[in-house]
Amino acid sequence: MAQQAYMTETDNDGSGPERPTSRFRRLAHRLLGGWRDDPRIWRRGVVTAVVALSLALVMLLHSRIPNRVGNLGSLTETFLPWLGLAVPVLLLVGLLRKSATALIAVLLPAIVWLNLFGGLLTDKSGTGGDLVVATHNVNADNPAPAATAEQVAASGADLLALEELPAPAVATYDRALSGQYPYHAVAGTVGLWSKYPMSQVHPVDIKLGWTRAMRATVATPDGLVAVYVAHMPSVRVKLKAGFTARQRDKSADALGEAIADEPLKRVVLLGDLNGTMNDRSLNAVTSQLRSTQGAAGSGFGFSWPASFPMARIDQIMVKGVEPESSWTLPRTDSDHLPVAARLSLDTES
Incomplete structure (x- = not known):
């Protein structure tokens, strides 16, 4: 009697490269296989679970981290969104360890992060707006000030604030911008270029001993707007001293006092804070x-450093007007990215 042969087909007909779906199934089986019959899934991964819970507490209670030692609280808050990168890492560790305890624990930092920053993942931009504003820390050592000015002006901004202006370069910036902006004022190392008339221009004392903030009234077609331009003192991260920001904090308090005393209802703050x-x-x-x-x-609109933006320290902030859209502009020869916004002046001045 002739022997009957049987042949089993493989997913790829026994030849050729392995299909991606087959590789995915193998990986899924390696990660998830045997969980049901493994009594240790609740005992493994305790360390991973503790790390996940600690991460959630840091994000949830970041405002309670004291600043007494090296301004640790402010340092944590500056880079707070980046703590979310630890969530997928912990998730992978939990899968590799086959730990149900770790996987459940990882849910907590994921939920906290989404609660804090999930809203930034959606596009909230509108199409309206009466006024386009932009701000840029141009860097005192900028090798191409004229080109930088022209790049930022290409955004179509009606108001353009520049910070870190060295005195010898002010004339260069003014020449590059004068064709589009008939009105401008410079106070110390900050300046404002405007398509609309400006009045009541004066420096704002932010307790530095030299001028790095200014205020102007801009007469837009839709009414008066108080515009502040500010460049807060730099902060440093040092091994022994930690996050040194005392002078920045003092200047922020002074700027806050000036804004609180502002008589106009419409206020726009542009600058590097x-x-x-x-x-x-x-x-x-x-x-x-x-x-x-x-x-x-x-x-997130991160603006610094321009080579690999990790934080948004260049800000556009408003009161009495409605933000319609906000975005970062293309990189210039500065170490900061310019930022811009479109505003709706729909309230009474």
Whole structure:
């Protein structure tokens, strides 16, 4: 009697490269296989679970982290969104360890992060707006000031604020911008270029001993707007001293006082605040104004450093006007990215 042969087909007919779906099934089986019959899934991964819970507590209670030692609280808040990168890492560790305890624990930091920053993942940009504003820390060592000015002006901004202006370069910036902006004023190292008339221009004392902030009344077609331009002192991260930001914090308090005393209802703040909206040390300013990026932007809008943006320290903030959209502009020869916003002047001045 002839022997009958049987042949089993493989997913790829026994030849050729393995299909991606087959590789995915093998990986899924390796990660998830045997969980049901493994009594240790609740005992493994305790360390991973503790790390996940600690991460959730840091994000949830970041405002309670004290600033007494190296301004640790402000440092954490500056880079707070990046703590979310630990969530997928912990998830992968939990899968590799086949730990149900770790996987459940990882849900907590994921939920906290989404509660804090999930709204920034959606595009909230609108199409309206009466006024386009932009701000840029141009860097005192900028090798191409004229080109930088022209790049930012190409955004179509009606108001353009520049910070870190070295005195010898002011004339260069003015020549590059004069064709589009008939009105401008410079106070110390900050300046404002406008398509609309300006009045009541004066420096704002932010307790530095030299001028790095100014205020102007801009007469837009829709009414008067108080425009502030500011460049807060720099902060440093040092091994022994930690996050050194005392002078920045003092200047932020002074700027907050000036804004609180502003008689006009419409207020726009443009500048490099050397801090994020999460940094409690800027509360004197951030408690009074809205961030255009948070209200009408798409994504986090990180602006510094330009080579690999990790934080939004260049801010556009408003009161008495409605943000319609907010975005970062293409990189220039500065170490910061320019940022811009479109505003709706729909309230009475």
